[in-house]
Amino acid sequence: MSAAKQNIVIIGAGNVATNLGIALFKEGYLISQVFSRTIKSAELLARKINAKAISDLKQLDPTAIIYIIAVKDDAIEQVAKKIKLKDKIVVHTSGSIPMNILKNVSKNYGVFYPLQTFSKERNLNFKNIPICIEANNKSTSTTLTYFAKSFCTNVQHINSEQRKTIHLAAVFACNFSNHMYTLAESILIKNKLSLELLKPLIEETAAKIKEHSPSKSQTGPSIRGDKKTMKAHLKMLSSNKDQKKIYELVSKSIIDSSKKNKL
Amino acid sequence: MSAAKQNIVIIGAGNVATNLGIALFKEGYLISQVFSRTIKSAELLARKINAKAISDLKQLDPTAIIYIIAVKDDAIEQVAKKIKLKDKIVVHTSGSIPMNILKNVSKNYGVFYPLQTFSKERNLNFKNIPICIEANNKSTSTTLTYFAKSFCTNVQHINSEQRKTIHLAAVFACNFSNHMYTLAESILIKNKLSLELLKPLIEETAAKIKEHSPSKSQTGPSIRGDKKTMKAHLKMLSSNKDQKKIYELVSKSIIDSSKKNKL
Numbered sequence: 369m370s371a372a373k374q375n376i377v378i379i380g381a382g383n384v385a386t387n388l389g390i391a392l393f394k395e396g397y398l399i400s401q402v403f404s405r406t407i408k409s410a411e412l413l414a415r416k417i418n419a420k421a422i423s424d425l426k427q428l429d430p431t432a433i434i435y436i437i438a439v440k441d442d443a444i445e446q447v448a449k450k451i452k453l454k455d456k457i458v459v460h461t462s463g464s465i466p467m468n469i470l471k472n473v474s475k476n477y478g479v480f481y482p483l484q485t486f487s488k489e490r491n492l493n494f495k496n497i498p499i500c501i502e503a504n505n506k507s508t509s510t511t512l513t514y515f516a517k518s519f520c521t522n523v524q525h526i527n528s529e530q531r532k533t534i535h536l537a538a539v540f541a542c543n544f545s546n547h548m549y550t551l552a553e554s555i556l557i558k559n560k561l562s563l564e565l566l567k568p569l570i571e572e573t574a575a576k577i578k579e580h581s582p583s584k585s586q587t588g589p590s591i592r593g594d595k596k597t598m599k600a601h602l603k604m605l606s607s608n609k610d611q612k613k614i615y616e617l618v619s620k621s622i623i624d625s626s627k628k629n630k631l
Numbered sequence: 632m633s634a635a636k637q638n639i640v641i642i643g644a645g646n647v648a649t650n651l652g653i654a655l656f657k658e659g660y661l662i663s664q665v666f667s668r669t670i671k672s673a674e675l676l677a678r679k680i681n682a683k684a685i686s687d688l689k690q691l692d693p694t695a696i697i698y699i700i701a702v703k704d705d706a707i708e709q710v711a712k713k714i715k716l717k718d719k720i721v722v723h724t725s726g727s728i729p730m731n732i733l734k735n736v737s738k739n740y741g742v743f744y745p746l747q748t749f750s751k752e753r754n755l756n757f758k759n760i761p762i763c764i765e766a767n768n769k770s771t772s773t774t775l776t777y778f779a780k781s782f783c784t785n786v787q788h789i790n791s792e793q794r795k796t797i798h799l800a801a802v803f804a805c806n807f808s809n810h811m812y813t814l815a816e817s818i819l820i821k822n823k824l825s826l827e828l829l830k831p832l833i834e835e836t837a838a839k840i841k842e843h844s845p846s847k848s849q850t851g852p853s854i855r856g857d858k859k860t861m862k863a864h865l866k867m868l869s870s871n872k873d874q875k876k877i878y879e880l881v882s883k884s885i886i887d888s889s890k891k892n893k894l
């Protein structure tokens with residue numbers, strides 16, 4: 369990358385594309401185009417970052433430096449089939465898709481995976497977000513690293529195998545823990561109580577991991593072996609089979625993990 | 632409570648007792664005694680808060696204003712059977728145990744449940760922790776409210792039924808989400824990677840709920856209906872039946888919840 373912040377094309381207009389596009393725009397990058405299958409959603413993002421909206425990949429600007437494919441995992445392949453970029457740098461942003469899916473798109477390709485949960489409504493600062501980079505050759509790796517370091521302090525070199533593991537772990541740490549909040553909220557709402565009450569608890573549970581391994585700081589009835597409370601909880605969940613099953617299974621897993629810790 | 636910060640007795644020396652004791656001590660309360668079944672653990676806390684350690688309930692100081700029973704849920708009843716405090720205020724700190732367990736201990740009893748996850752190693756500021764209060768009569772409720780408000784801004788009046796619901800929801804929001812972090816860490820460690828990578832993600836997942844309902848901000852393969860990624864994840868978990876079961880069950884629950892949201 370030259371010192372002047374060069375031309376980027378963003379393919380996609382979802383959560384990742386929106387957050388990345390806005391972060392790059394704020395950082396002074398020129399985003400020439402935003403592609404989405406529907407022109408309306410391309411426009412929604414393009415407007416925010418002073419880019420041109422396109423809905424046809426044939427219109428792709430051939431002069432950009434980096435092409436970022438930030439679409440749903442199962443749409444990456446379709447996009448890859450439709451574009452040829454010779455020696456331009458092309459990356460996807462997926463945690464679970466191997467780098468090689470891009471091998472016929474360009475001589476220089478890679479992955480640019482920001483390890484974070486993104487929503488369109490919440491524009492995140494990328495400074496501390498781990499950016500997991502992989503590239504098919506050294507010069508592409510150097511350029512991507514330089515590019516990532518220009519707006520992020522936590523750049524990691526991660527291969528496709530490692531990234532798959534990280535993505536799986538992220539599903540547990542993020543999607544599944546968020547779903548535990550959802551279940552908590554549904555239990556509260558059913559009883560005319562608000563999740564507001566649990567917000568300091570949720571915040572502290574997440575904050576704790578900065579100092580201690582979560583396996584060491586577990587609290588609650590399962591880790592205490594408090595069968596009476598667990599039994600009462602299961603009774604309270606008897607009208608919701610799925611929640612009851614999750615309670616049983618996760619409690620058992622907490623107990624098993626604590627046994628392993630003690631060994 | 633008089634303006635001079637009066638005498639408190641703490642029965643218990645575990646996570647809650649330690650955090651509450653230290654917070655009260657810092658606030659200027661006189662803690663006359665700390666009871667624990669083993670004198671050593673009573674001493675460990677007593678030393679920090681300038682109190683006397685006891686391991687025999689017969690030695691209980693009869694002149695305190697409030698007696699706080701902060702022992703394991705299934706030990707509350709045993710403690711309650713052993714103490715008679717006439718008209719002194721006695722409370723327990725449990726989320727799941729009804730207030731009435733204390734009805735034979737004193738004329739004035741109640742619950743003082745701080746809704747938080749406590750570890751001995753982490754001394755928390757009680758200012759924003761919701762304190763759920765219940766009392767068997769108005770004067771006790773008034774005293775407990777005044778007491779709680781002296782060091783906390785988030786005092787809630789919650790009856791035993793509501794508290795049981797809140798505690799169950801807290802198990803999901805705290806213990807179960809923390810266990811999701813534990814499972815994520817074990818997946819990473821098995822592959823020689825570190826939880827360090829996921830810390831910004833965990834922090835953001837918890838921070839998101841301040842603005843949006845967790846049901847609305849779910850991300851990841853399950854909510855996207857990305858069957859290919861889910862299948863690949865299940866394959867990666869094939870050597871760990873329990874983790875695989877949790878993955879299947881929670882994913883299904885995420886999908887079901889999203890359907891309900893759309894209705």
